[in-house]
Amino acid sequence: MIRVNVIYPNNAGGAFDMDYYLSKHMPMVGAKLGAALKGMTVDHGVSGGQPGTEPAYRVLATLRFDSVDAFQQAFIPHAAEIQGDIPKYTNIAPTIQISEVKM
Amino acid sequence: MIRVNVIYPNNAGGAFDMDYYLSKHMPMVGAKLGAALKGMTVDHGVSGGQPGTEPAYRVLATLRFDSVDAFQQAFIPHAAEIQGDIPKYTNIAPTIQISEVKM
Numbered sequence: 001m002i003r004v005n006v007i008y009p010n011n012a013g014g015a016f017d018m019d020y021y022l023s024k025h026m027p028m029v030g031a032k033l034g035a036a037l038k039g040m041t042v043d044h045g046v047s048g049g050q051p052g053t054e055p056a057y058r059v060l061a062t063l064r065f066d067s068v069d070a071f072q073q074a075f076i077p078h079a080a081e082i083q084g085d086i087p088k089y090t091n092i093a094p095t096i097q098i099s100e101v102k103m
Numbered sequence: 104m105i106r107v108n109v110i111y112p113n114n115a116g117g118a119f120d121m122d123y124y125l126s127k128h129m130p131m132v133g134a135k136l137g138a139a140l141k142g143m144t145v146d147h148g149v150s151g152g153q154p155g156t157e158p159a160y161r162v163l164a165t166l167r168f169d170s171v172d173a174f175q176q177a178f179i180p181h182a183a184e185i186q187g188d189i190p191k192y193t194n195i196a197p198t199i200q201i202s203e204v205k206m
Binding site for chain 1: 106
């Protein structure tokens with residue numbers, strides 16, 4: 001089992017339309033990836049570890065798949081459309097990585 | 104619902120004992136936090152978005168609670184013991200933040 005982590009840093013001057021992201025972008029991604037996608041999470045940064053401090057990350061999303069192959073087979077045919085939608089909700093370049101699910 | 108994100112960057116020279124983390128540290132954390140802890144995840148970075156590249160983050164963990172208050176009430180009495188265990192498995196200082204669960 002793997003997770004694709006999509007992490008938007010909390011840049012000064014960064015803009016992020018959470019309404020569009022939750023109501024349009026992520027449902028579109030879910031529809032494109034289909035049954036290969038086993039689960040999604042979205043976390044919205046509120047603070048650092050101490051309340052009142054700035055969070056390091058604006059948004060942290062995960063997408064879960066059975067394997068790297070399953071992710072790539074589902075994602076690559078729709079990559080241009082999914083990536084082309086990003087400027088509609090943010091000017092922040094996300095950091096993307098693939099992780100093995102340990103827990 | 105909130106998640107506490109604990110993110111270990113993939114520093115050059117960083118060491119991380121995943122066996123200790125999964126078999127000793129996280130179970131100890133779970134036992135100390137008790138019923139306030141609603142779920143935990145651990146992701147182990149494998150690559151960037153493209154296979155064969157370096158992941159930005161070595162380990163990404165999340166701990167889920169009903170609220171910031173519930174987290175603090177559960178964590179603060181055990182903070183010294185939990186944080187004191189970190190040098191037993193890593194020399195990487197984690198970035199910690201509190202996020203609202205959106206999905």
